[in-house]
Amino acid sequence: MRVRRFRLSAATILAALGLAACGSAGGGFAGxxxxxxxxVAPLLNVWQPEYARSGGVTVSYDPIGSGGxxxxxxxxxxxFGASDAPMTPAQARACGACVExxxxxxxxxxxxxxxxxxxxxxxxxxxxxxxxxGAITRWNAPALERLNPGVHLPPTRIVPxxxxxxxxxxxxxxxxxxxxxxxxxxAIGHATTVNxxxxxxxxxxxxxxxxxxxxxxxxxxxxxAYVLANHFDxxxxxNAAGRFPVPGLPSISAAAAALTAVPHSGRxxxxxxxxxxTAPGAYPISTFTYVIVPRAxxxxxxxxxxxxxxxxRGQRSGxxxxxxxxxxxxxxxxxAAAAAIR
Amino acid sequence: MPDTELHPLGRFAPPPGMxxxxxxxxxxxxxxxxxxxxxxxxxxxxxxxxxxxxxxxxSWRFLTHNPHTSAFGVNTGGIANAIVGSAIxxxxxxxxxxxxxxxxxxxxxxxxxxxxxRSIRFALDVxxxxxxxxxxxxxxxxxxxxxxxxxxxxxxxxxIVELPIVGRSAEEVLTLVPERLxxxxxxxxxxxxxxxxxIILPTAVGGLLTGAVLAVARVxxxxxxxIFTTSFAGPGLSVNxxxxxxxxxxxxxxxxxxxxxxxxxxxxxxxxxxILGVLILSLIARVLHxxxxxxxxx
Amino acid sequence: MDPSTVPAxxxxxxxxxxxxxxxxPALRAGSAAAAAGVVLLLxxIAATVVxxxxxxxxxxxxxxxxxxxxxPVHGIxxxxxxxxxxxxxxxxxLALATPLAIAISVYLTELAPPSVRRPVAILVELxxxxxxxxxxxxxxxxxGPFLADDxxxxxxxxxxxxxxxxxxxxxxxxxxxxxxxxxxxxxxxTTVTREMCAATPPELKDAAYALGATRAExxxxxxxxxxxxxxxxxAILGLGRALGEAIAVTQVIGNADQFRVSLFAPGxxxxxxIAAQYQSANPGLGQSAVMYLALILLASSVIVNGAAxxxxxxxxxxxxxx
Numbered sequence: 001m002r003v004r005r006f007r008l009s010a011a012t013i014l015a016a017l018g019l020a021a022c023g024s025a026g027g028g029f030a031g032x033x034x035x036x037x038x039x040v041a042p043l044l045n046v047w048q049p050e051y052a053r054s055g056g057v058t059v060s061y062d063p064i065g066s067g068g069x070x071x072x073x074x075x076x077x078x079x080f081g082a083s084d085a086p087m088t089p090a091q092a093r094a095c096g097a098c099v100e101x102x103x104x105x106x107x108x109x110x111x112x113x114x115x116x117x118x119x120x121x122x123x124x125x126x127x128x129x130x131x132x133x134g135a136i137t138r139w140n141a142p143a144l145e146r147l148n149p150g151v152h153l154p155p156t157r158i159v160p161x162x163x164x165x166x167x168x169x170x171x172x173x174x175x176x177x178x179x180x181x182x183x184x185x186x187a188i189g190h191a192t193t194v195n196x197x198x199x200x201x202x203x204x205x206x207x208x209x210x211x212x213x214x215x216x217x218x219x220x221x222x223x224x225a226y227v228l229a230n231h232f233d234x235x236x237x238x239n240a241a242g243r244f245p246v247p248g249l250p251s252i253s254a255a256a257a258a259l260t261a262v263p264h265s266g267r268x269x270x271x272x273x274x275x276x277x278t279a280p281g282a283y284p285i286s287t288f289t290y291v292i293v294p295r296a297x298x299x300x301x302x303x304x305x306x307x308x309x310x311x312x313r314g315q316r317s318g319x320x321x322x323x324x325x326x327x328x329x330x331x332x333x334x335x336a337a338a339a340a341i342r
Numbered sequence: 343m344p345d346t347e348l349h350p351l352g353r354f355a356p357p358p359g360m361x362x363x364x365x366x367x368x369x370x371x372x373x374x375x376x377x378x379x380x381x382x383x384x385x386x387x388x389x390x391x392x393x394x395x396x397x398x399x400x401s402w403r404f405l406t407h408n409p410h411t412s413a414f415g416v417n418t419g420g421i422a423n424a425i426v427g428s429a430i431x432x433x434x435x436x437x438x439x440x441x442x443x444x445x446x447x448x449x450x451x452x453x454x455x456x457x458x459x460r461s462i463r464f465a466l467d468v469x470x471x472x473x474x475x476x477x478x479x480x481x482x483x484x485x486x487x488x489x490x491x492x493x494x495x496x497x498x499x500x501x502i503v504e505l506p507i508v509g510r511s512a513e514e515v516l517t518l519v520p521e522r523l524x525x526x527x528x529x530x531x532x533x534x535x536x537x538x539x540x541i542i543l544p545t546a547v548g549g550l551l552t553g554a555v556l557a558v559a560r561v562x563x564x565x566x567x568x569i570f571t572t573s574f575a576g577p578g579l580s581v582n583x584x585x586x587x588x589x590x591x592x593x594x595x596x597x598x599x600x601x602x603x604x605x606x607x608x609x610x611x612x613x614x615x616x617i618l619g620v621l622i623l624s625l626i627a628r629v630l631h632x633x634x635x636x637x638x639x640x
Numbered sequence: 641m642d643p644s645t646v647p648a649x650x651x652x653x654x655x656x657x658x659x660x661x662x663x664x665p666a667l668r669a670g671s672a673a674a675a676a677g678v679v680l681l682l683x684x685i686a687a688t689v690v691x692x693x694x695x696x697x698x699x700x701x702x703x704x705x706x707x708x709x710x711x712p713v714h715g716i717x718x719x720x721x722x723x724x725x726x727x728x729x730x731x732x733x734l735a736l737a738t739p740l741a742i743a744i745s746v747y748l749t750e751l752a753p754p755s756v757r758r759p760v761a762i763l764v765e766l767x768x769x770x771x772x773x774x775x776x777x778x779x780x781x782x783x784g785p786f787l788a789d790d791x792x793x794x795x796x797x798x799x800x801x802x803x804x805x806x807x808x809x810x811x812x813x814x815x816x817x818x819x820x821x822x823x824x825x826x827x828x829x830t831t832v833t834r835e836m837c838a839a840t841p842p843e844l845k846d847a848a849y850a851l852g853a854t855r856a857e858x859x860x861x862x863x864x865x866x867x868x869x870x871x872x873x874x875a876i877l878g879l880g881r882a883l884g885e886a887i888a889v890t891q892v893i894g895n896a897d898q899f900r901v902s903l904f905a906p907g908x909x910x911x912x913x914i915a916a917q918y919q920s921a922n923p924g925l926g927q928s929a930v931m932y933l934a935l936i937l938l939a940s941s942v943i944v945n946g947a948a949x950x951x952x953x954x955x956x957x958x959x960x961x962x
């Protein structure tokens with residue numbers, strides 16, 4: 001046997017250990033890091049290069065879901081969290097001194113994947129509640145046939161798909177269903193994660209889209225931007241006025257315009273779901289999406305500049321992605337709230 | 343191995359029921375062979391799927407460009423940042439786990455009594471059995487909460503996965519070093535540390551390397567320790583472990599969940615890159631292992 | 641050994657007292673610290689998980705294990721669905737993987753021609769090297785559609801009266817997860833089983849043949865009984881692997897909050913639920929409840945792996961002393 005000389009000196013070992021020991025030393029990152037809502041992710045994907053071009057810092061964003069956004073900003077592992085759901089009082093307490101600022105306006109719709117069913121099937125809030133609670137299980141259920149006279153519906157089993165991550169889409173959807181179905185409100189309620197009684201779960205709008213594309217008979221609630229980008233068949237949902245508005249900029253803006261009062265921005269949420277019958281063109285599951293930041297942080301100034309840009313210049317990129325521009329009074333309230341960040 | 347056909351009893355004095363027994367034997371042989379074939383077929387099927395689906399999307403551009411992400415997360419660029427990030431994570435993790443693991447092996451084979459050695463071996467086995475998702479959650483709780491996701495946090499999580507693999511294999515290979523070499527050292531009047539550093543470790547270097555390569559092959563594909571520790575990476579190339587580093591497993595995970603066929607094609611292509619790396623490493627480890635064990639047993 | 645290859649004294653340089661005085665204790669202390677570090681790391685992991693699950697443990701106690709609802713809206717959490725999902729998917733994987741692994745081991749030790757033996761053994765080992773995220777990808781895009789379009793309709797038309805095949809076919813579900821886990825566990829069980837089969841004393845085998853046993857009889861009467869403990873240990877190790885797999889499972893199982901009897905239906909596992917929920921669980925109780933899942937998972941995998949290692953160690957000692 002040949003014994004090769006191999007000097008494993010104590011110095012090598014010590015050097016390696018030293019390398020291991022400095023594992024906690026963090027490096028600086030000049031840009032902003034954010035995480036949260038997948039609904040707003042397409043807009044952020046467009047904002048990132050635009051903001052950099054207009055002289056702003058690099059913004060990196062991880063779409064882990066709104067609940068994750070709230071949790072990450074609470075743990076201060078990111079510079080900003082993004083959520084389509086306002087923080088609950090408990091979450092707001094946990095987050096400490098945090099402000100939430102509505103910075104985009106969008107909507108959630110139901111998309112489906114059923115062989116032999118045309119696009120733009122009609123749904124009503126109670127029917128959707130019945131589907132997600134398992135009370136309606138077949139595509140040719142009488143309630144669906146009544147809403148869609150003349151459409152041939154197959155007896156395929158309905159597979160409702162929901163989000164597993166804490167999600168603003170889940171919040172908006174369950175908020176809407178709770179308003180239109182008292183039994184849904186008591187049995188399930190509304191939050192970023194709720195106890196769905198069945199169906200398939202998937203993470204993120206992309207994951208839900210993946211599950212939808214892969215499962216015949218499935219139906220899912222997805223941010224409309226993803227619905228249109230992936231060419232999914234989507235439903236028309238009956239609003240309080242008894243109409244079935246096409247989800248899109250006009251109907252979302254109509255829902256925002258129906259807001260009677262703008263709560264003090266930076267605190268508490270503004271629910272846009274199930275707008276009153278006085279707004280006949282309003283889409284029923286519209287939602288603001290919020291950026292959540294600490295009232296005071298090391299990166300305060302950088303964050304303020306980004307938010308200020310996002311609610312003004314940034315809004316111009318929205319319509320191409322089915323984000324409606326923020327109403328002017330919201331923008332004014334936002335800028336006031338942002339100005340208070342240190 | 344005696345064949346039943348040639349078996350003396352089988353040929354000259356067929357006992358009652360021999361025909362049935364022979365058929366049973368044939369069925370048994372066929373079943374076992376089929377099982378082995380099935381396992382190999384599944385491996386072939388998975389690798390073929392990755393090859394067939396991944397090859398079309400694999401290009402020089404895909405390997406050397408950073409992601410260029412459209413609004414809906416569909417990447418029209420490449421995965422260069424994930425390849426570089428994975429390499430950095432693995433290097434950092436191995437830089438911590440390999441020396442530490444070898445030291446554990448040295449202690450339990452050279453210094454510890456047999457009872458202590460057995461306890462250490464048990465601890466390594468238990469650590470090896472800790473689900474990697476728990477490792478990820480642990481590192482998130484210790485290093486990320488209140489701080490940031492970072493390449494360092496991801497590397498520490500991977501190092502925890504590597505440590506028991508390196509430690510166990512170091513221990514196994516160090517016990518194979520012939521006692522007579524150590525005695526020869528003692529006869530020369532060498533102290534224990536000198537024997538370890540100059541005789542035992544150099545003799546076992548092949549085996550130690552095997553453990554390290556095996557550990558690297560294992561963690562190269564680990565996703566669970568990384569999703570909470572280094573998954574927030576931006577689209578650009580980053581080599582700074584102080585911030586989040588893009589990496590192949592998380593990239594594949596994200597792409598696999600997407601509805602877009604383009605993303606699926608890229609998931610396959612990224613999987614092809616990863617699987618090639620892992621399989622080559624595994625084969626290298628295998629060859630190193632056989633060679634070093636053969637050398638030590640000679 | 642050729643004595644000329646032993647390092648010559650002059651090449652080793654008998655270092656002076658200084659080296660001995662510093663290096664000897666340094667190496668001893670350094671390596672002891674590393675070994676102690678392994679134990680401390682284990683304790684640290686356990687302490688962190690116990691600590692962070694404290695709120696949920698205090699709130700729900702052991703009832704958590706038997707409670708079926710996961711309801712963040714009402715602050716009610718229970719692990720039973722995930723425990724059942726974990727058990728069912730892992731045990732199916734084990735039930736499929738163990739006989740396969742035994743058959744492969746027998747093939748490799750008793751049947752295969754020597755030239756085939758090594759390549760096949762290596763290929764089976766490579767199966768263990770495929771990253772789980774890639775198996776998950778394969779599960780989503782290849783296995784899932786096959787299950788939903790072909791296998792599950794077939795099973796359902798033949799055995800639809802059995803509740804486990806009773807729901808409509810779905811690409812995402814417990815069956816998909818169980819099959820992916822089977823692929824992961826086969827090589828693990830095989831490695832241990834094969835070693836034990838190969839350790840059968842040749843005299844015993846010859847004795848069986850001399851008594852007129854066929855190969856099948858020799859294997860079932862001599863090799864397998866001797867490898868019994870190894871097979872058990874291998875199966876338990878495989879179980880440990882299957883219990884703890886998070887990524888591939890969450891990719892294919894459908895992540896439902898409820899456990900269903902039908903294998904086609906979506907479900908969830910402890911590890912998968914942690915992966916899916918941890919980043920976004922409600923601060924406080926919600927997060928603590930996810931950590932409670934991690935605690936259950938950690939405890940069961942420590943028990944399972946510990947048991948397997950003890951069995952292996954005892955089997956090795958027995959065969960060594962025999």
